[in-house]
Amino acid sequence: MLIALLVILGLIVLFALWAVGVYNGLIKKRNLVQEAWRQIDVELKRRHDLIGNLVETVKGYAAHERGTLEDVMKARSAAMAGGQTPGQQAQSEGMLSAALGRLIAVAEAYPDLKANQNFAALQNELTSTEDRIASARRYYNANVRELNTKVETVPSNFVAGMFNIKREEYFEVEGAERDPVKVDFGQSTYNIPPPAGYNAPQDTAPAQIPTPPPPGQLPPSQG
Template sequence: MFFLIAFAVIIILVILYIGTYNAFIKNRNRVEETWAQIDVQLKRRCDLIPNLVETVKGFARHEQDTLEKVIAARNSIIAAGNSPQQQLEANNQLTGALRSVFALSESYPELKANDSFVELQHELSTTENKVAYSRQLYNSTVMNWNNRVESFPSNIIANLHHFKKQEMLSIADTERETPSVKF
């Protein structure tokens, strides 16, 4: 009878171990998949930039400096490392450069009325919303992963298999500043 109980306990522990390990694998794959979604949106955004630059060039020839900053920011995204945080920092630079391009439209009414520019501006705005949503989903997924890595008893299996906490995405300090509104 003792051997039967010991065997049953061992079987239950093995099943719990396998279930916990498989849950880690699923969560890790989910974290990777949610980062891939951010990456897809960032790539889409980078693909829209050359069209935007070409459209603006036709109307604002003497604004070459602004356009070069946008192109440089786009190139820094391509050169960014594999770290999600590094890639998002590079994208934050691009966001700042794009704001200056959109500010140009205020100085050039014919640009502001151009259908191509308006469509590209809309596409970029939609992409920005998708990036923001994807960031939220990524952070939520990473939080679930980190909870599993740190919680007992799954932390035992995490340590055995060297599963580590993941870094959540954060915003730059410059993005935390409250914009000033003047009338």
């Protein structure tokens, strides 16, 4: 009887030690997820600031592009709203990326704006920030995947359920955020009309290709 009791106590102790180890592992992974999200949040705030400065710079050269500028600022305000889950934040950032893409396309039609040094510096900073966001997103999602695997698989899911440790959301932005916005004026896929008063250089007339003579007939002499 005593031996059976000792065996039961031993099993209880082993289970308790195992549960503590699993719990500590889950907490560590959850903390890593939260830390990774804070890194994303820092870069997103920097992105929002840069976009605000970019809009102000564009406004100085293209104030009449009111609709595009307002769309960017509205999307920026939505992205900056607090209390969003990673999924909601991803959706807001995707909308901001789309609006930003339209703004960059509009800037194509303004040579003076493209030559502005402040605008060029903002382009470089924004591109660098987009790259850091993409890197931070990959790190965050990797930690989320590890935590969710532990929360969903046996036997660690029992401990997660006991202490209400839940799955975390991935940060996946559809569209532009998957490939960070590159502020590059080398090529454009948008058809933006030029501003009023701007005369684009005219293309030269295409070369005239002579029509070949009918079969069996020599071409006319060249003088």
